[in-house]
Amino acid sequence: MEHLRASGFRVKPVAVEDTAIVRRRHGIPDALAGCHTGVVNGYALEGHVPAREIKKLLSEKPVARGLAVPGMPAGSPGMETPGRRDPYDVLIVKNDGTHVVYRSYRTSH
Numbered sequence: 001m002e003h004l005r006a007s008g009f010r011v012k013p014v015a016v017e018d019t020a021i022v023r024r025r026h027g028i029p030d031a032l033a034g035c036h037t038g039v040v041n042g043y044a045l046e047g048h049v050p051a052r053e054i055k056k057l058l059s060e061k062p063v064a065r066g067l068a069v070p071g072m073p074a075g076s077p078g079m080e081t082p083g084r085r086d087p088y089d090v091l092i093v094k095n096d097g098t099h100v101v102y103r104s105y106r107t108s109h
Contacts, residue, residue, distance in 0.1 A: 003077035007051030009040070029097050032068040043067070044093070048076035053090045053103055065093040067102060076105070 001011045016022055020030065022037045026044035034047020041058055044066030057067055068091045069076055075085030092102040 001078070004051055004054075007055070009051065009054070011038075027065040027095070027097065028068055028093055029099075032070045032091060032093065032099065034069055035072055039066075046070075046093075048072065048078050049090055050077050050103075050105070057092075057102075062092065063095060065095055065097075067091065068093055068099065 001013060004011050019035070019037050020033070023030070023033060023044070023046060026037065026039060028037070028044050028046045032046055036045075036047060038045040040054060043057055043064070045054060045068075046066065047069035049067045049069050053067055057064075069088055070091070071088075072079050073086040073088035074081040076088055087104070087106045089101045090103045090105070091099040093099045
């Protein structure tokens with residue numbers, strides 16, 4: 001959340017017992033689960049999605065359910081680990097529940 005705040009987003013955390021319920025309500029498949037689910041301007045954000053991709057999504061306004069970063073990859077925002085940065089993909093989840101790579105992060109952000 002600090003990454004989002006530092007990038008100009010207002011963040012309102014809401015504790016829930018089961019994030020799967022929230023994720024499903026917003027149409028994000030369980031296979032793309034991360035550890036957090038957020039919503040901005042009607043788009044779901046699942047996992048540790050970089051602020052730059054959220055800003056791009058909000059600018060482009062594609063027809064989609066939202067963005068997802070499955071799992072908790074080291075080096076993604078909020079998962080910074082000294083000396084370790086795993087490659088990961090930011091996925092865009094289409095309205096039919098399928099997804100494609102929106103942006104790949106390989107070595108540097």
